[in-house]
Amino acid sequence: MELFDNIVLGLSTALAWNNLLWCIIGVSLGTLIGVIPGVGTLATMSLLFPITYVLEPTAALIMLAGIWYGSTYGGSTASILLNLPGTPANAVTCLDGFPMAKQGRAGVALLMTTVASFFGATVGILMMMLFSPLVAEVAFKFGPAEYFSMMVLGLVAASVVSSGSAIKGITMVVGGVLLGMVGTDVNSGVARFDLGFPELQDGVQIVAIAMGLFGVTEIIASINHVKAADRKIDVSMKAMLPTRDEMKRSWGPMARGSGLGSFFGILPGVGPTVAAFMAYALEKRSSKTPERFGKGAIEGIMAPESANNASDQASFIPTMTLGIPGSVTMALIIGALMIHGIQPGPQMLTEQPDMFWGLVMSFWIGNIVLVILNVPMIGLWIRVLTIPYHILYPAIIMFICIGTYSVNNNVFDVYTVLVFGVGGYVLRVLDFQPAPLLLGYVLGPMLEENFRRAMLLSRGSIQTFIERPISMWVLILTATLLVWGVWSSLRHRSVVTADPSPESV
Known part of the structure; x- marks a missing residue:
């Protein structure tokens, strides 16, 4: 009964015209930010931060939150169409999203990522x-030993993300840790x-790494290999619908990804x-x-799309209930609250129930708005691929340079993108995958x-890592x-050795 009362209270707050308007503005800006590679959620939230001085605290919180989770929706668009992660959380979507686009199935990929994003959220x-x-309460019990063990687990998992040799995957992870x-x-x-x-x-900026490895590398690799026929894509609704087999194979990954995303979201500092x-x-590994x-x-x-969106929403749990920002973005949201004299923490549930539950219910409204925004615009985003490459590539490079420069207003970051772009191309030729390096960079520090x-x-005492049950x-x-x-x-190598046909490799 208490939960029902809280839902009613939250809906009455979220549906207030002022809060509803800023929710729509926030998620719309977030989508646009995600679609344009390199601009970045943090940069946009920082630019709009002064607005929170004149807004009501609930409206300011709802707007900033909308930018945060809305950018993840839009970030998958750039990952799939251009192999450029709109946000770091969308980087792994490039691995299979961009190949689907090159196969003429960009519509299916974009529609299904919208479904996965909504499901995860x-x-x-x-x-x-x-x-x-x-x-x-569970997250609060995590100490340094538990977090270290979680990081080790993440790095080991990163080595198996690589589609090539496990040794090459571990090498890239180590390289990412060194960069960090x-x-x-x-x-x-x-x-x-x-x-x-x-x-x-x-430190090396993560935007520069991601844009260089995934953006510039792809431009260098593809510029002499793209044919006009490869750019013709059916934008009809029928062409965007997945096959029955794809629908069947999507439910399990969505459920598992949402569960993982929710778990990692509640751990401060881990994130989407x-x-x-x-x-x-x-x-x-389970396939x-x-x-x-x-x-x-x-x-x-x-x-990954269901996981990063579930994590986006769950990351508000430690931020709101513990007052612990899990990222710089969450720190900005806490800063917006403190401007108005509100201290996030356990007391927020009792002292500011209308704000807490209004934020929660605005998530429902915002995600519904995002689905309404994204699905009709799939055809528009796909038509980006029909732009001739001699026009598209300079535009992409321009967005990369502007987005990278805008983070710190530093030309050195633009040069860093070039270095990672060329280095990423060399790694690609040698069959090293960039995804483990990026995760190693994130987890290393x-x-x-x-x-x-x-x-x-x-x-x-090194025994602390096995003396604490969760860490062990x-x-x-x-x-x-x-x-x-x-x-x-x-096992895979033995199969390839026994049957060295192209199908087995």
Whole structure:
């Protein structure tokens, strides 16, 4: 009965004309931001942050939240059509979304990612409604040892995301971890691996890495290989509908991806990028035909898209109930609340119930609006592919440069994109996949930070990672996944050796 009363209270708040208007503005801006590669959610939220001074706190919160989860919807569009992740969380969607577009099935991919996004968001919202107190308590029990174990699990999973050799996948993960260590050490304040460049003392920008590896690399690789016939795509509604087999193979990945996304979303500091990579790794390793991944498998877009949207919604649980921002974006949202004298935390559920439940119910409204916005515009986004490449590629490069430069107003970041673009092309020729490197970069700093904290708290005892039950079981799961991955690779290699036909490779 209490839940029903809270829903009614939330609906009355979310449907107030002022809050409803800013919800629609937020999700619409978020979609546009996601579609245009390189602009970035954080940059846009930062630019619009001054508006929160003059808005009511609930309206400001609803608008910023709409930009946050709306960008994930739009980010899949650029990933599928241009192989450019609109947001880092959409990077893994490039692996199978872009091959589907090259096969003339961009409409199917875009329609199904919209379905997956809504499904994942629905699960995430239900988690927030039903289990906020419980999951907040579980997340609060996580210490540095548990977070370190989770990071190790993420890195091992990243090595199996690679569609090539497991050794190459691990190599890319290590490279990503090393990239994440570039910059000023948070403990000692000493600059590390900056190669004498002052610009690297703040680390390598993730936008530059993602745009270089996924955007510029694809432009270099495709510019001399695209034929006009490859650009003709049927934009009718019939062509956008998936086959019955694709529908059947989508439900499981959506459910598993939503579950993973909700779990990782409630852990402060993990976020949708990790959730998307983990969901992809799970589907690839559990599939009976893993060789389809990276070539346009429907599971390869359904799992990560449902995971990152579920994580987007669930990430508000630690932010609102614990006052712990899981990311810079969540920190901005907390900042918007503190401007109005509101301190997020457990007391928010009792002292500001209209704001908390109004935000939750605005998620339902915002996601419905996003579906209404995205589905009719699929044909418009597909027509981008009909633009001649000699016009499209310079436009893409322009967006990449503008988006990268706008983050820090630094030309050095644009040069960094070029370096990673050329390096990514070389890696592509050598059959190294970029996805594990990106996840290694994201998890590396968190891995180091939590390892140091665990060592300080345990007075240097490495046994703390197995003495704490949650950490121990996560490490056991990690070891199991590693053994399973090695065994699967060896089995696949033995099959290829026994039958060296093109179909078996």
